[in-house]
Amino acid sequence: MSIAPAFDASTTSLHSEAFPDCAVCGAQGWIPVYQGAVRDGAFGNSRSGAVVAECVGCGVQRLDEASCQDDAVYTDAAYRELLGEAIDTKGFHAAHDPLQLERLNVVNPMTLRDKVIADIGCAAGSFLDFVSGLAHWVVAVEPGKPYQDSLRERGFHVYDFTADALEDCEGSVEHAFSFQVIEHVAAPGAFMSEIAALLAPGGRVTISTPNRDDLLMSLLPEDYPPFFYRTVHRWYFCADSLSRCGRAAGLIPVETRFVHRFGVANTLRWLRERRPGGRDPLPGLDDRALDSVWRDTLAREGTADTIYMTFEKPAN
Numbered sequence: 122m123s124i125a126p127a128f129d130a131s132t133t134s135l136h137s138e139a140f141p142d143c144a145v146c147g148a149q150g151w152i153p154v155y156q157g158a159v160r161d162g163a164f165g166n167s168r169s170g171a172v173v174a175e176c177v178g179c180g181v182q183r184l185d186e187a188s189c190q191d192d193a194v195y196t197d198a199a200y201r202e203l204l205g206e207a208i209d210t211k212g213f214h215a216a217h218d219p220l221q222l223e224r225l226n227v228v229n230p231m232t233l234r235d236k237v238i239a240d241i242g243c244a245a246g247s248f249l250d251f252v253s254g255l256a257h258w259v260v261a262v263e264p265g266k267p268y269q270d271s272l273r274e275r276g277f278h279v280y281d282f283t284a285d286a287l288e289d290c291e292g293s294v295e296h297a298f299s300f301q302v303i304e305h306v307a308a309p310g311a312f313m314s315e316i317a318a319l320l321a322p323g324g325r326v327t328i329s330t331p332n333r334d335d336l337l338m339s340l341l342p343e344d345y346p347p348f349f350y351r352t353v354h355r356w357y358f359c360a361d362s363l364s365r366c367g368r369a370a371g372l373i374p375v376e377t378r379f380v381h382r383f384g385v386a387n388t389l390r391w392l393r394e395r396r397p398g399g400r401d402p403l404p405g406l407d408d409r410a411l412d413s414v415w416r417d418t419l420a421r422e423g424t425a426d427t428i429y430m431t432f433e434k435p436a437n
């Protein structure tokens with residue numbers, strides 16, 4: 122990690138307004154792991170002087186509070202605008218529908234037929250559209266007001282937050298999903314506890330989040346962290362800290378899968394250009410078989426860019 126000489130990671134422990142008691146495990150000590158610029162929206166925008174530190178109790182990492190975006194950003198159009206993404210339902214679907222195959226693959230071979238399901242932080246509901254035909258009852262939790270009318274029109278039961286859904290659905294959801302949300306929330310411990318309360322006994326929840334053991338974090342310790350750490354993500358998980366977060370809410374981790382969303386050219390462009398190349402191929406390396414082996418290798422090693430972890434609520 123890129124540690125500025127101003128502090129010594131081996132001895133400094135933070136505890137302050139910027140690093141209050143851990144919102145996963147309650148521990149009171151944070152060891153700084155990164156200091157410098159972090160991404161603020163799309164690549165090219167950054168905020169300087171940020172600090173990321175790791176909890177001494179559960180190993181989760183967090184961005185200092187002053188560098189985090191205000192949570193209110195998620196209730197209106199500001200968040201998608203910050204990312205340079207579409208703010209209307211149609212635009213969201215155009216961008217996100219093609220990404221759902223990755224999520225359906227992770228559901229495989231579980232079936233959602235006749236089940237009560239929920240998507241926590243579903244945005245415009247791309248994933249729910251792919252699975253709602255099988256489900257008996259669909260709960261859509263989404264604070265973003267621009268999406269809610271459309272979600273209701275499609276027959277989903279819409280709530281701003283999980284706590285609002287508990288009144289109607291406590292103990293009844295058989296499979297909940299929450300993709301790329303936990304890294305944003307104010308308190309991941311409470312977030313998981315509320316989902317656990319929503320679940321039926323024996324019910325499951327699948328959580329996805331960026332993997333801080335992403336290969337590029339170790340390959341490019343100077344250039345990649347200022348891209349990986351970002352103002353909209355308060356929390357940074359590896360598989361171990363994510364499993365601890367679920368266990369703290371009384372959930373049992375039952376499956377962990379890693380998914381890498383880019384081909385080998387993306388990594389090579391990072392190494393060559395020190396910047397994101399998205400899905401742009403490189404001459405001579407535009408080969409689906411090669412990319413497939415690359416993705417599988419990183420998934421096997423646990424160094425892919427995304428973690429999918431499924432937890433089960435004990436039956437009694």
Ligand SMILES: [Zn+2]
Pocket residue numbers: 143144145146147148176177178179180181
């Ligand atoms: Zn902790």
